[in-house]
Amino acid sequence: MTAYERSRIILRFADLLEQHTDEIAALETWDNGKPYEQAANTEIPMTVRLFRYYAGWADKIHGLTVPADGPYHVQTLHEPIGVAGQIIPWNFPMLMFSWKVGPALACGNTVVIKTAEQTPLSAVYAAKLFHEAGLPEGVLNVVSGFGPTAGAALASHMEVDKLAFTGSTDTGKIVLELASKSNLKPVTLELGGKSAFIVCEDADVDQAVELSHSAVFFNQGQCCCAGSRTFVHEHVYNEFVEKARARAMNRSVGDPFKVGIEQGPQVDSDQFEKILRCIRSGVESGAILETGGDRFGSNGYYIQPTVFSNVQDDMSIAKEEIFGPVQSILKFKDLDEVIKRANNSRYGLAAGIFTHNLDTANTLSRALKVGTVWINCYDVFDAAVPFGGYKMSGNGREKGIYSLNNYLQVKAVVTALKNPSWL
Ligand SMILES: NC(=O)c1ccc[n+]([C@@H]2O[C@H](COP(=O)([O-])OP(=O)(O)OC[C@H]3O[C@@H](n4cnc5c(N)ncnc54)[C@H](O)[C@@H]3O)[C@@H](O)[C@H]2O)c1
Numbered sequence: 001m002t003a004y005e006r007s008r009i010i011l012r013f014a015d016l017l018e019q020h021t022d023e024i025a026a027l028e029t030w031d032n033g034k035p036y037e038q039a040a041n042t043e044i045p046m047t048v049r050l051f052r053y054y055a056g057w058a059d060k061i062h063g064l065t066v067p068a069d070g071p072y073h074v075q076t077l078h079e080p081i082g083v084a085g086q087i088i089p090w091n092f093p094m095l096m097f098s099w100k101v102g103p104a105l106a107c108g109n110t111v112v113i114k115t116a117e118q119t120p121l122s123a124v125y126a127a128k129l130f131h132e133a134g135l136p137e138g139v140l141n142v143v144s145g146f147g148p149t150a151g152a153a154l155a156s157h158m159e160v161d162k163l164a165f166t167g168s169t170d171t172g173k174i175v176l177e178l179a180s181k182s183n184l185k186p187v188t189l190e191l192g193g194k195s196a197f198i199v200c201e202d203a204d205v206d207q208a209v210e211l212s213h214s215a216v217f218f219n220q221g222q223c224c225c226a227g228s229r230t231f232v233h234e235h236v237y238n239e240f241v242e243k244a245r246a247r248a249m250n251r252s253v254g255d256p257f258k259v260g261i262e263q264g265p266q267v268d269s270d271q272f273e274k275i276l277r278c279i280r281s282g283v284e285s286g287a288i289l290e291t292g293g294d295r296f297g298s299n300g301y302y303i304q305p306t307v308f309s310n311v312q313d314d315m316s317i318a319k320e321e322i323f324g325p326v327q328s329i330l331k332f333k334d335l336d337e338v339i340k341r342a343n344n345s346r347y348g349l350a351a352g353i354f355t356h357n358l359d360t361a362n363t364l365s366r367a368l369k370v371g372t373v374w375i376n377c378y379d380v381f382d383a384a385v386p387f388g389g390y391k392m393s394g395n396g397r398e399k400g401i402y403s404l405n406n407y408l409q410v411k412a413v414v415t416a417l418k419n420p421s422w423l
C-alpha cells in the first residue's frame, strides 16, 4: 500500500480511538487500577496524539542521494525492517502500545505485539479499531501471554526482524540474550530508572514540592522515569520536607473510578508486597518515615502515600527501583556533590532540575548522564520528543523522528554511470 494510504489508516484509527476514549479508559482502569480520569483525560489523548504524529511521518520517509567518488549514482532506500516484535509492560498499556505500534506501522512494517499479562484488554480493543480503520488482516497482531513463554518466543523467533522491549532491566537482559542467540535481531530496550529530581537553593519551593510529588506519585509510582530520588539543597531542605509531607498526606487515594481520585491500587499483589518490603527496608536502614508506611485501608492493593527524609545514598530505597508511591528525600550541599551522587547509579533514564539560575541549569543538564532532562518541569511526554536511557536504563530512543530508525533498514544502491563526462 502507498505511504499515503498507511497514513490515512493511522489517522482514521486515531479518530476511532478518540471516539471510544471512555471505553478504552475504563479497560485501562479495570486492568491496571489507575484513576479513570487520568486515563481518559491524559493517557488516551496522548495516545491519540502520538498516532497522529506518526501518521504525519508515514509519507515523509525517504532516503538520500549520496555524492560518492567516481562515476556512480548512489542512493539510499529506507525500507521497512520487516516483522517487528514488541513486548510492553503494564504501567501504561495504551501509551506503550502507541510508542511501539505508531512508528512501526508508519514505516510500513508488520507487527506482533505482546501485551503484559496483567493488562491485556485495551490493546485487543485497539486492534479491533485498527481493523475498522481499514488496516489489512495480519499487519497488526496482538498476542496476550506470559513473558517466559509468549515473550521469549517472540524474542527468539528466527523470522522476527526487530525487537522493541519495555520493562525491567533484568528482563531486558534476557530478551537481548534471546535475540543474540537466535537471529541477531536488533533490540531497543526501555528499562528501569532511579531518576534524580534536584531542587536547588534558589528554586520555587512550592512549585518544586508539587512537581516532585507528581514526579514520584503519578500512576501509583509505577513510572520508569519516576523522580524517585528527591535531592534538596540544605538551605531549603526543612521547608521542603515539611511541605512534601503535607502534600502526600493530602493525596486522595481510593476507588479509581471515583471523580477526584489521584491514586488507585497497585497493579497486583506481587508489586504490592514488593513495595511494602521496600518501605520496611527504608525504616530498618534508618531513614525518617515522615508519613505513610503501610497499606491503605484493609481491602485491595492500596498503599499509603509514603515520604522518607534523611535518606542516604547507600540505602536500598535510594538505589533500587521501588515502582510504588514512595518518595525518598536526600539532602545536598553543592552542585559538584549532587552531580556525582545523581550520576552514581546504574540507571540513567531521566532527571528533573529546579532552579532559576541559567548557569546551574546548563551545568546540570550537561553533567547528568541521563536520556531526558526536565528543567522546571517534569514528565513532559510530547510525541515529538525522544525518550530513552543511558547506562542500564536501556538503549535506543522512542518517540519523535528518532524512533523511525528503529523500524527501517537502509539500503545503499550504487549504479555505475555510463557517461562520466557529464559528472
Ligand atoms: N520501564 C518500565 O516502564 C517498567 C514497566 C513495568 C515494570 N518495570 C519494572 O519491572 C519490575 C517488575 O515488573 P514486571 O515483572 O512486570 O516486569 P517485566 O520486565 O518482567 O515485564 C515486562 C514485559 O516483559 C515480559 N516478559 C517477562 N519475562 C519475559 C521473558 N523471559 N522473555 C520475554 N518477555 C518477558 C512481560 O510479560 C511483560 O510483557 C517492576 O517492579 C519495575 O521495577 C519497569
Ligand SMILES: CC1=C(/C=C/C(C)=C/C=C/C(C)=C/C=O)C(C)(C)CCC1
Binding pocket: 042, 091, 092, 095, 214, 215, 218, 222, 223, 224, 225, 378, 379, 380, 381
Ligand atoms: C497529567 C499530569 C502529569 C502527567 C504525567 C504523565 C503524562 C506521565 C507519563 C509518564 C510515562 C509515560 C512514563 C513511562 O514510564 C504530571 C506531569 C505528572 C503532572 C500532574 C498532571
